[in-house]
Amino acid sequence: MSNFVFVLDTHKRPLNPVHPGAARQLLNQSKAAVFRRYPFTIILKEACPDAPVQDLELKLDPGSRITGIAIKQGNKVIFGAELQHRGMQIRDALLSRRQLRRSRRNRHTRYRKARFLNRTRPDGWLAPSLQHRVLTILTWVRKFMRLAPITSVAQELVRFDMQLISNPEISGIEYQQGELQGYEIREYLLEKWNRKCAYCSVENVPFEIEHIQPKSRGGSDRVSNLTIACHACNQSKGNQDIRDFLSGKPDLLNRILKQAKSPLKDASAVNSTRWALFNALKATGLPVTTGSGGLTKFNRTRLNLLKSHWLDAACVGKVESLEVLTSKPLLIAAKGHGTRQMCRTDKFGFPSRHVPRSKFVKGFQTGDIVKAVVTTGKKVGVYVGRVAVRSTGSFNISTAQGLVQLKQQEPHTSLRVGVERNARELRSAG
Numbered sequence: 233m234s235n236f237v238f239v240l241d242t243h244k245r246p247l248n249p250v251h252p253g254a255a256r257q258l259l260n261q262s263k264a265a266v267f268r269r270y271p272f273t274i275i276l277k278e279a280c281p282d283a284p285v286q287d288l289e290l291k292l293d294p295g296s297r298i299t300g301i302a303i304k305q306g307n308k309v310i311f312g313a314e315l316q317h318r319g320m321q322i323r324d325a326l327l328s329r330r331q332l333r334r335s336r337r338n339r340h341t342r343y344r345k346a347r348f349l350n351r352t353r354p355d356g357w358l359a360p361s362l363q364h365r366v367l368t369i370l371t372w373v374r375k376f377m378r379l380a381p382i383t384s385v386a387q388e389l390v391r392f393d394m395q396l397i398s399n400p401e402i403s404g405i406e407y408q409q410g411e412l413q414g415y416e417i418r419e420y421l422l423e424k425w426n427r428k429c430a431y432c433s434v435e436n437v438p439f440e441i442e443h444i445q446p447k448s449r450g451g452s453d454r455v456s457n458l459t460i461a462c463h464a465c466n467q468s469k470g471n472q473d474i475r476d477f478l479s480g481k482p483d484l485l486n487r488i489l490k491q492a493k494s495p496l497k498d499a500s501a502v503n504s505t506r507w508a509l510f511n512a513l514k515a516t517g518l519p520v521t522t523g524s525g526g527l528t529k530f531n532r533t534r535l536n537l538l539k540s541h542w543l544d545a546a547c548v549g550k551v552e553s554l555e556v557l558t559s560k561p562l563l564i565a566a567k568g569h570g571t572r573q574m575c576r577t578d579k580f581g582f583p584s585r586h587v588p589r590s591k592f593v594k595g596f597q598t599g600d601i602v603k604a605v606v607t608t609g610k611k612v613g614v615y616v617g618r619v620a621v622r623s624t625g626s627f628n629i630s631t632a633q634g635l636v637q638l639k640q641q642e643p644h645t646s647l648r649v650g651v652e653r654n655a656r657e658l659r660s661a662g
Contacts, residue, residue, distance in 0.1 A: 235558045236310040238273040238379040239264075246381050247276075247283050249303075249310055269601065271313070271562055273379050287383040290376055292369065293528065293545035294388060294509055296501040299369055300541030301561075303380060307553050311380075312542035312561035315372060318568060319361035319501065326360060332581040362505050368566050370512045377516070385513050386549045389506055389522035417441075419529050421460050427539065430488055431465040431478075438463065444492055446471040456492050523549035567599065593621040604629055604638055611638060 237255035239247040250258075255274055258264040267275040286305060293300035296319070303311035337346065358366070376382055421441065428435050430442070442461040445451030448471045461469070469477045478485040513520045531547035532539070535554055542561040546554060570591060575583040591597050596619055604615045615638070617631035626639045 234560050235271065235312060235562060238268075238271060240267055240273060240275040240379070241283065242276055242279045244275065244378075246285075246379055247280070248286050249288075249305075249380060268379075270564075271311075271376075271379065285381045288380050289384045289386060290373065290382045291386045291545045291548045292373075292388065292509075292513075293541055293548055294365070294369065294502060294506065295541060296365075298541050299365070300543070300545035301372065301376075302542050302546035303376065303382075304546060304554075307555055309543075309546045309554055309556045310558060312546070312558055313372075313564055314541045314561050315368065315564045316566060317365050317368060318566045319364055321568075322361040322364055323359075332577060336581050356508060358504060358508060362501060363508075364566070365501070365505050366509045366512055369509060370516075372564070373513065373516065377518075382518065384519045384521065385516070386521045386523065387510060387513060388525055388528055388545070388548045389510060417455065417458075419525060420455070421458055425460050425491070428460075429462040429465055430459040430491075431461055431469070431484070434462050440466045442466050442469070444474050444488065446473070449473060459488065459492060521549055570598070588623045593623055593625070593627075596621050596627075602629065604636075606638065611636065 234252050236249035237252055238249050239255070241247055255264070255272075258274060258276070259266070263278065264274040264276050267273045288310075289304045291302045291304060293302075295317075297317055299315040299317065301311075301313040301315060302309055333344070373385065418441065422439070427439075429437075429439065439460040440463060442459050442465075443451045443453075444457050444459055447453075451457050474488065475485065478488070510520065510522070527549070528544055528547045531551045532544060535547065535551070537543045537547065537554070537556070540561070543556070546556070571587075573587060574589075575586045578584045596602065598620045600619050601617070602619045604619075606612050606615070615629045615631050615636050617629045617636075620628040620630070622628075626637065629636045629638065
């Protein structure tokens with residue numbers, strides 16, 4: 233089942249979300265119109281002053297690469313979404329810019345002086361790739377507040393203890409005891425090894441924590457010496473040295489040893505942004521509650537729910553029971569807002585092609601959702617998708633069937649926005 237549909241009254245005030253069937257009936261009876269496509273929202277044409285409004289709770293499961301979002305009405309999950317971040321793209325872009333500038337300085341073709349020592353960072357400063365996560369989540373929280381009667385927010389305020397993960401013996405035994413004992417490290421290992429057996433790559437079976445170097449042969453409990461394995465592989469390996477166990481599979485051996493020593497990069501990103509996101513959510517004026525990552529895992533296991541980011545978000549905090557009324561979350565990909573470069577450069581940093589000053593061509597901007605109607609020629613048909621504009625007048629449309637190249641100046645081609653709203657307001661998150 234799809235997500236529930238957001239409903240606005242004639243004054244654009246949020247009402248209770250409705251079942252997709254009820255929204256379809258309102259549209260067919262011309263009692264409502266499409267207000268927004270992503271997330272799908274309708275607006276009523278007649279005033280309903282007595283329409284009941286029930287409080288909703290927005291739940292967040294912040295992650296390094298994907299953030300889970302869920303909206304709960306009582307104990308019913310009526311909306312789910314997964315927000316894919318672009319932190320790695322931002323990091324790569326800044327790295328490329330730094331390399332180009334350094335290369336130009338080394339060739340004495342500098343166009344700006346190095347300013348490494350005359351900058352001070354404000355308190356709470358985050359790297360751009362990390363700040364992006366906070367700002368993007370906050371953007372969507374505010375968007376949901378405009379579309380639904382959100383009255384509270386719950387955030388998974390997870391904290392990965394880097395020393396504890398690397399070496400569990402560093403703290404007292406009380407630190408690891410309790411109802412949630414072992415959940416944090418187990419969850420981290422599942423994410424690190426992609427929820428597959430390290431030796432046979434089997435999925436969707438009970439996994440066991442496996443010591444790569446057996447403790448009987450001097451191995452430790454450090455996370456760099458731990459992996460996950462199915463029961464059969466764990467029993468087959470026993471206390472053998474991994475090099476003996478995988479002597480006939482050198483590629484698999486090298487992959488496991490390399491992945492075992494991978495840095496705790498994702499855990500560091502979550503640690504760095506957790507309080508910045510918490511303070512940003514409090515600034516919205518809504519009450520914010522928090523829960524640990526171990527409690528989220530415990531709730532999901534107790535309720536027998538599948539592993540996914542949006543269901544993890546629904547399990548954040550204190551949860552007695554859940555009734556999931558949707559199975560298809562909205563997939564959101566952060567795309568950014570373009571670039572301010574006046575020209576593109578080659579790999580040596582020299583200008584190779586210029587960019588037009590205006591992003592709009594004939595009223596459209598790259599990323600707008602449009603509908604193109606072609607009545608004559610080789611490409612007769614109706615195409616709906618995201619447009620990539622060109623100053624020459626030709627444009628591309630990315631449809632579900634693939635990329636279509638069209639020319640706007642053809643006399644029998646018309647291009648219009650998919651719904652009766654400004655094209656820029658129809659673009660998905662960025």
